Amino acid sequence: xxxxxxxxxxxxxxxxxxxxxxxxxxxxxxxxxxxxxxxxxxxxxxxxxxxxxxxxxxxxxxxxxxxxxxxxxxxxxxxxxxxxxxxxxxxxxxxxxxxxxxxxxxxxxxxxxxxxxxxxxxxxxxxxxxxxxxxxxxxxxxxxxxxxxxxxxxxxxxxxxxxxxxxxxxxxxxxxxxxxxxxxxxxxxxxxxxxxxxxxxxxxxxxxxxxxxxxxxxxxxxxxxxxxxxxxxxxxxxxxxxxxxxxxxxxxxxxxxxxxxxxxxxxxxxxxxxxxxxxxxxxxxxxxxxxxxxxxxxxxxxxxxxxxxxxxxxxxxxxxxxxxx
Amino acid sequence: xxxxxxxxxxxxxxxxxxxxxxxxxxxxxxxxxxxxxxxxxxxxxxxxxxxxxxxxxxxxxxxxxxxxxxxxxxxxxxxxxxxxxxxxxxxxxxxxxxxxxxxxxxxxxxxxxxxxxxxxxxxxxxxxxxxxxxxxxxxxxxxxxxxxxxxxxxxxxxxxxxxxxxxxxxxxxxxxxxxxxxxxxxxxxxxxxxxxxxxxxxxxxxxxxxxxxxxxxxxxxxxxxxxxxxxxxxxxxxxxxxxxxxxxxxxxxxxxxxxxxxxxxxxxxxxxxxxxxxxxxxxxxxxxxxxxxxxxxxxxxxxxxxxxxxxxxxxxxxxxxxxxxxxxxxxxxx
Ligand SMILES: Nc1ncnc2c1ncn2[C@@H]1O[C@H](COP(=O)(O)OP(=O)(O)OP(=O)(O)O)[C@@H](O)[C@H]1O
Ligand SMILES: [Mg+2]
Numbered sequence: 001x002x003x004x005x006x007x008x009x010x011x012x013x014x015x016x017x018x019x020x021x022x023x024x025x026x027x028x029x030x031x032x033x034x035x036x037x038x039x040x041x042x043x044x045x046x047x048x049x050x051x052x053x054x055x056x057x058x059x060x061x062x063x064x065x066x067x068x069x070x071x072x073x074x075x076x077x078x079x080x081x082x083x084x085x086x087x088x089x090x091x092x093x094x095x096x097x098x099x100x101x102x103x104x105x106x107x108x109x110x111x112x113x114x115x116x117x118x119x120x121x122x123x124x125x126x127x128x129x130x131x132x133x134x135x136x137x138x139x140x141x142x143x144x145x146x147x148x149x150x151x152x153x154x155x156x157x158x159x160x161x162x163x164x165x166x167x168x169x170x171x172x173x174x175x176x177x178x179x180x181x182x183x184x185x186x187x188x189x190x191x192x193x194x195x196x197x198x199x200x201x202x203x204x205x206x207x208x209x210x211x212x213x214x215x216x217x218x219x220x221x222x223x224x225x226x227x228x229x230x231x232x233x234x235x236x237x238x239x240x241x242x243x244x245x246x247x248x249x250x251x252x253x254x255x256x257x258x259x260x261x262x263x264x265x266x267x268x269x270x271x272x273x274x275x276x277x278x279x280x281x282x283x284x285x286x287x288x289x290x291x292x293x294x295x296x297x298x299x300x301x302x303x304x305x306x307x308x309x310x311x312x313x314x315x316x317x318x319x320x321x322x323x324x325x
Numbered sequence: 326x327x328x329x330x331x332x333x334x335x336x337x338x339x340x341x342x343x344x345x346x347x348x349x350x351x352x353x354x355x356x357x358x359x360x361x362x363x364x365x366x367x368x369x370x371x372x373x374x375x376x377x378x379x380x381x382x383x384x385x386x387x388x389x390x391x392x393x394x395x396x397x398x399x400x401x402x403x404x405x406x407x408x409x410x411x412x413x414x415x416x417x418x419x420x421x422x423x424x425x426x427x428x429x430x431x432x433x434x435x436x437x438x439x440x441x442x443x444x445x446x447x448x449x450x451x452x453x454x455x456x457x458x459x460x461x462x463x464x465x466x467x468x469x470x471x472x473x474x475x476x477x478x479x480x481x482x483x484x485x486x487x488x489x490x491x492x493x494x495x496x497x498x499x500x501x502x503x504x505x506x507x508x509x510x511x512x513x514x515x516x517x518x519x520x521x522x523x524x525x526x527x528x529x530x531x532x533x534x535x536x537x538x539x540x541x542x543x544x545x546x547x548x549x550x551x552x553x554x555x556x557x558x559x560x561x562x563x564x565x566x567x568x569x570x571x572x573x574x575x576x577x578x579x580x581x582x583x584x585x586x587x588x589x590x591x592x593x594x595x596x597x598x599x600x601x602x603x604x605x606x607x608x609x610x611x612x613x614x615x616x617x618x619x620x621x622x623x624x625x626x627x628x629x630x631x632x633x634x635x636x637x638x639x640x641x642x643x644x645x646x647x648x649x650x651x652x653x654x655x656x657x658x659x
Contacts, residue, residue, distance in 0.1 A: 057565055081569070089567030096565070101558035104576050106654055116566045152655040168566055 004175055004208055005031040005054070010067035012049050012058055019280040023049040023062070025232040028305075031176060036202065036209040038219045038240070040255065041229035044276050047212045050229070051178050054210075055088045090120040093169040095179040095198075099161035103153040109164040110134070110149025116168045136167045139204075140197060159190035163197065170201050177202065180212045195222055216259045220244060228252050231277055231287040234305060238312040248314040251288045286316070294318055328658045332651045340644055347636035352397050355629045356390065362623040366410040380410075384625075401633070407626030411619070416630035419615065424634070425506025426496055427604070427611035431596045433509070433528050434535035438592055442540050443585065446547025453552065461548075465541020473599050477534045477606040484530060494608040497527035531607040535599050539592040546588045547581065554580045582653055590646040594639060 008028050014021035024046045031037050039047045053064055056077060069076040076087065088094075096102040103112055113136055114129035121129075130149060137145035142163050153161055162182060169177050179198060183191035199222060202209050211222055219226055219240060226243045228236040228251065236249040247253045254272035274291035277283055283290050285300040292299065298317040305315040363386060367376045381387050385396055400407065406416040449461045485493035500511040500520055509528055512521040554560060554577050563576050601613030608614070612631060619627035650657045 055565070057561070059561075085564075085567045085569045087567070088565055094562070094565040096558070096562050098558065102562040104559045104563070104580065105656060106579050107576070112566075115568065115572055119567045119569075119572055154656050165562075 001032040001035070003030045004033050004071070006068075006070040007050075007054065008068045008070065010050065010053055010069065011065045012046075012053050013063055013065050015061045015063065016280075021279045022232055022282065023279055024053065025282075027067075027229070027232070027234055029227055029234065029237065031208050031210060034202070034206060034208055035224040036199075036211055036222050038223035038226045039210065039212045039229055040214055040216065040219055040226060042214060042255075042276050044279070045229045046232040046279075047214075047229055048180050051094075051180050051210065051212055054178060055092050055094075056084055057088070057094075086120065089116050089168070090172040091174055092176045092178065093172070093174040095162075095165055095169050095177060095182045097181040098185040099158060099165045100153065100185070102165050103161060105153050107152075108149060109151050109153065109156060109161075109167075110137075112164060113137075113149070113167045113171050117171050120172050132171065133167070136171055137163075140167055140170070140201065142167075157190075158186050159193065162186060162190075162194055166194070166197060166201070170205055170207070173205055174207050176208050176210065178210045178212075181214070182211075183215075183218070184213075198222070216255060228255070231282055232279060233287060234313075234315070235288065236312075236314045237305070242309075242312050246309075246312075248308055248312070248319050249288075249316050250292045250294055250318070254291075329651055332658045333648060336644065336647050336651075340640055343640055344637070347633065347640065348398060348401060349394070351629050351632045351636065352394050354632065355625055356393075362625050365623045397629075406630045406633070409619070409624050409627045409630075411622050411624045411627065416626050419627065420612065420630055420634060421506070423610060423612045423615040426508075426609060427597070427600050427613060429507035429509060430528060430532055430535065430600055430603070430609060430611060431593065432507075433532040434539075434596050435589075435593060437532060437536035438539050438543055438596075439589065441536070442543030443547050445540070445544040447551060449544060449548040450551040450555070453548075458548075461541075461544050465545050468537050468539070468541035471538070473534060473538055473602050474606050476537060477531070477603060480530050480534055481606075491530050492527050493530065495527060496609060497524035531603050531609055535596050535603055538599060539595055543585070543588055543592060546584055550581045550584045551577070579653060583650060586646060586649050586653075590642050593642055597635060597638065 007030070010024055010027045011022070012024040014023055027046070027050055029037070039050065041047055049058070049062070052058055054069055054076065056064065056079070058064055064077060067077070071087070071092070076084070079087070103109070107115075110130050110133040111126075113133035114126050117129040117132050118124045118126055133149050134145045137148055140163050142148050142160065148156075148160070153164075156164065162185075166182075169179075177198070182198065183194050186194060195218065198209065198211075201207070209222075211218070213219060223240045226236075226238060226240050227234055228243075228249065230251050236243065236247070236252045243252065244256065247256050251272070254270070257270045258272065272291060277287060277290065285302050286292070286295070289295045289299040296317070301317075303315045303317050305313050306319070308314050308319045363377055363380050363384075364370070364372055367373075367380055385393055388396070404417065406420075408414065409416050409419055412419055445461055445464075449458045452458050481493045484491040497508055498520060499508055500515045500517055502511065502515050504511050504514050508524040509521065512524050557580070560573070560576060563573055568576075600609075600611060601616060603609065604611045604613035605617060612634065615627065616631040618624070619631065647657075
């Protein structure tokens with residue numbers, strides 16, 4: 001399969017009054033054509049920051065302090081604002097978590113889609129683009145599209161608003177859609193519909209999807225591959241089935257024990273003791289060490305991300321030792 | 326746009342009771358003044374009882390209150406706002422003479438307020454926490470805390486007495502033809518450049534004084550609104566969709582307008598009430614000066630006329646503000 005995006009050793013820091021927050025600290029991964037890649041992890045582990053850094057959408061006090069984001073052979077992080085704007089919303093698009101906040105209350109649903117189209121097609125009139133909006137609304141199964149384009153966000157339900165956000169994301173036939181918890185703000189019944197829609201659209205438009213979630217059910221449902229993040233680092237990376245069948249990192253095991261596992265029978269659900277460390281004073285060595293039931297002195301040194309089995313990477317001394325022996 | 330029209334009709338209807346309320350209030354307030362106006366009009370303590378009686382009858386002051394109220398309402402709606410016992414002219418004629426001066430003053434200070442205050446706020450937002458931001462904050466503080474009459478005197482002292490650049494009192498010279506009664510505008514309309522400059526010089530000090538008191542508030546509101554909007558999620562998402570330049574500013578500006586319109590409307594209210602003080606200090610023959618004279622001589626019809634006028638202006642401003650909200654924000658049009 002063809003790589004369309006390659007993130008190499010990405011580092012994002014936030015310079016706050018209390019100190020430097022190393023929100024993303026050396027993250028590397030790649031996205032293949034047509035796949036759905038999931039990023040999972042507890043709140044605050046740096047998923048959103050990673051996603052936003054892909055098109056340099058990091059605002060002060062945050063700063064991308066290192067790494068490269070290669071897209072079609074060019075490093076996005078080297079581009080200027082103009083060039084970035086021509087990528088955002090066209091080749092790489094976003095679906096935000098809360099559609100009520102993402103849409104401008106003073107503009108119609110159709111206008112949001114139309115302006116996203118005109119922003120990337122020189123000389124196209126908004127009127128023409130509104131017709132395209134109707135088409136897209138039709139494709140993503142918004143009922144009565146001719147009238148819905150004229151609706152204002154407050155006149156739409158949460159699910160409908162998220163469909164509008166998705167419409168803006170697919171309007172320009174993107175190569176990559178980055179969906180940051182696209183269903184968290186929605187009713188459970190709507191969540192499944194939105195996920196189905198995303199799956200359907202990705203097939204139709206041939207886009208890849210990076211899906212951020214902390215819902216392992218969503219992972220099992222949607223994703224081809226999974227990245228597990230903990231405290232600004234990737235701790236495990238594998239194909240979805242492998243990860244559910246054979247989780248290697250204690251943190252991943254903990255996550256899986258905390259929810260019903262569709263690939264394995266578990267008797268009891270357990271939560272992971274402790275909380276994510278504050279990202280200013282991260283623990284020395286393995287960051288999961290303070291919460292890890294298997295921690296040893298070896299864990300005071302930071303483990304590398306190594307390939308434990310084919311296409312299955314993990315950063316944990318337990319596995320490394322097995323691999324070395 | 327259909328709902329906008331419906332909204333305007335509904336809003337207009339809902340203002341009718343307010344107008345009626347203002348009328349009743351004006352009437353009641355003027356009748357609880359603890360002094361006998363008739364005696365004053367008739368010439369004070371030495372006035373002859375027959376004359377007092379005669380005046381009482383002529384102004385229907387011998388009738389019961391509710392009858393007076395009905396007479397009053399009837400008159401107001403038929404364009405008869407009474408005759409001022411002091412000027413011996415219909416109140417509406419007096420208002421037509423004095424009001425353009427106040428209107429002119431308010432418009433110029435309103436314009437100053439807008440074209441200086443809004444950019445000031447935007448600059449403060451752009452240069453957040455810089456020296457300029459703090460400087461604007463200080464100007465804002467001085468503007469809101471300094472009394473208008475004090476500011477007026479200071480400005481007069483600097484620009485008239487000390488520098489000799491600007492006149493300290495009066496409106497200047499009326500142009501040969503009266504179109505609107507506003508000297509500056511009329512001198513443009515008659516094409517008299519010299520007169521225009523002269524009249525502009527006259528209006529400068531009073532309008533700057535008036536504008537200055539509100540400048541800080543506008544600048545602060547614009548600053549905070551702009552900062553809020555720029556850091557909002559939908560602007561972030563707009564950037565994530567690749568919008569930039571004008572396409573992006575459109576979202577920022579439109580969303581910043583609502584709070585700005587709110588303060589602007591409030592400021593216009595302040596300007597009108599501030600005009601009364603300012604007109605006295607600058608001997609500006611406007612409605613404020615007229616009102617002060619009317620109050621000093623217990624000129625009932627004039628007081629009622631001015632109160633009614635100002636009440637109606639406030640209602641009108643509210644009305645325009647409401648409509649502006651509805652045009653900008655679809656959520657208001659419900
Ligand atoms: N503007 C900011 N200023 C300071 N720190 C920030 C800022 N934005 C993010 N961070 C920090 O970066 C870290 C990662 O945040 P991020 O939003 O990526 O978490 P997340 O994994 O997306 O969590 P969630 O599941 O809650 O969305 C957090 O520790 C957070 O405190
Ligand atoms: Mg997040």
